Amino acid sequence: xxxxxxxxxxxxxxxxxHKVGTGATTGITFGEDGTGLDIKFFGDTASAYMxxxxxxxxxxxxxxxxxxMGSADTGIDFTGTYTSDVIxxxxxxIAPTGSNGPCFIRAGTxxxxxxxxxxxxxxxxIRLYGTTQAAGTSYDRAIFACLKTTNTKGxxxxxGLAEVNAVASGNGPTSVQAAQFIAHLNSATAKLxxxxxxxxxxxxxxxxxIAAESGATTASGSRAAPIxxxxxxxxxxxxxSMEEYGIFATTGGSKPKAFIGFETTSSGYTNxxxxxxxAYDQDPIFSAGTCxxxxxxxxxxxxxxxxxxTTYYMGYWAVADLTS
Numbered sequence: 405x406x407x408x409x410x411x412x413x414x415x416x417x418x419x420x421x422h423k424v425g426t427g428a429t430t431g432i433t434f435g436e437d438g439t440g441l442d443i444k445f446f447g448d449t450a451s452a453y454m455x456x457x458x459x460x461x462x463x464x465x466x467x468x469x470x471x472x473m474g475s476a477d478t479g480i481d482f483t484g485t486y487t488s489d490v491i492x493x494x495x496x497x498i499a500p501t502g503s504n505g506p507c508f509i510r511a512g513t514x515x516x517x518x519x520x521x522x523x524x525x526x527x528x529x530i531r532l533y534g535t536t537q538a539a540g541t542s543y544d545r546a547i548f549a550c551l552k553t554t555n556t557k558g559x560x561x562x563x564g565l566a567e568v569n570a571v572a573s574g575n576g577p578t579s580v581q582a583a584q585f586i587a588h589l590n591s592a593t594a595k596l597x598x599x600x601x602x603x604x605x606x607x608x609x610x611x612x613x614i615a616a617e618s619g620a621t622t623a624s625g626s627r628a629a630p631i632x633x634x635x636x637x638x639x640x641x642x643x644x645s646m647e648e649y650g651i652f653a654t655t656g657g658s659k660p661k662a663f664i665g666f667e668t669t670s671s672g673y674t675n676x677x678x679x680x681x682x683a684y685d686q687d688p689i690f691s692a693g694t695c696x697x698x699x700x701x702x703x704x705x706x707x708x709x710x711x712x713x714t715t716y717y718m719g720y721w722a723v724a725d726l727t728s
Contacts, residue, residue, distance in 0.1 A: 409423055409424055410422070410423060410424070410431070410432060411423075411424050434456075435458065440456075440458030440461075441456075441458055442455065442456065442457060442458050442459075443455070443456040444456075447467075447468065447469055449467065449468045450467070451466065451467035451468070452466065452467035452468040452469045453466050453467060453469055454466075454469050493508050496508065511529055532546050532547070534546055541602070549561040549562050564582045564583050565582060566580050566581060566582040568580055585609045585610045586609060587607050587608060587609055589607075603669075612630040612631050613630055614628050614629070614630050633650050633651060635648065635650060687708065688707050688708040688709070689705060689706075689707060689708075690705060690706045690707065690708050690717060695717065695718075695719030696719075701721065701725055703719030703720055703721050704719075704720055704721055704722050704725065705719070705720060706718060706719050706720065707719075707720060
């Protein structure tokens with residue numbers, strides 16, 4: 405009879421498997437290679453169990469069963485080559501109950517965020533690094549999110565919130581950015597190909613687009629724009645000497661052809677700038693100042709600009725005044 409280095413015994417109502425002897429590799433095998441067994445482990449809650457489903461070659465957590473990982477350098481490690489999704493939530497459903505309610509992946513809540521510690525070097529909650537050597541004219545996406553709606557609830561496929569809370573000491577951080585996007589030719593031999601007739605090609609820090617199919621409608625009083633810029637710095641401690649802008653642009657290296665480039669496949673833009681009833685009589689519109697054209701026609705008002713600390717005014721005229 406062969407010597408078995410794994411023995412079993414009952415202890416306080418528990419069946420315990422333990423190793424006896426030394427030297428040989430010991431273990432417990434269920435079934436045979438190519439002919440497995442279904443193995444089920446029940447929890448304390450009804451219908452909660454873990455199942456090794458031999459016919460599906462899958463480990464199933466059913467009912468209220470869950471996987472809990474302890475402290476380790478790597479909690480879950482995926483290896484090998486996959487011909488389908490590594491993780492698939494396609495058959496899962498959730499019942500949303502607000503920002504603290506269930507979701508497919510969670511790390512903390514707004515009231516109890518995950519603590520990233522006190523290390524002063526760069527850190528992050530999710531980091532993805534990939535590379536490709538493929539040819540062709542298509543592209544790879546590190547992250548792609550698509551959220552659809554057929555009712556009145558709004559959709560935000562990607563959203564971010566960067567908050568500075570109470571600072572115990574010092575002046576607080578120097579960098580607070582809700583999003584950062586950088587496109588970089590990161591080598592002396594890196595290249596950017598010509599557009600080649602592709603209107604969507606090019607190198608951009610971000611591509612923002614709104615679109616509608618023929619027959620779609622927008623309600624009277626609705627608004628649409630690829631980018632919405634909103635300044636809301638409030639409070640008595642906002643320094644008057646700080647620099648605050650709606651858009652801040654910098655250049656370095658080559659000289660750009662223009663600050664803004666315009667190209668159209670339809671009929672262009674109705675106006676270069678538009679100030680509605682809430683803004684037409686506010687800074688930088690200065691209605692009291694006037695300029696003249698042909699030394700005869702006073703401008704309707706002026707627009708204020710600052711060049712290196714010196715204020716200047718540019719006049720504007722009603723179209724009717726210039727054509728009369």
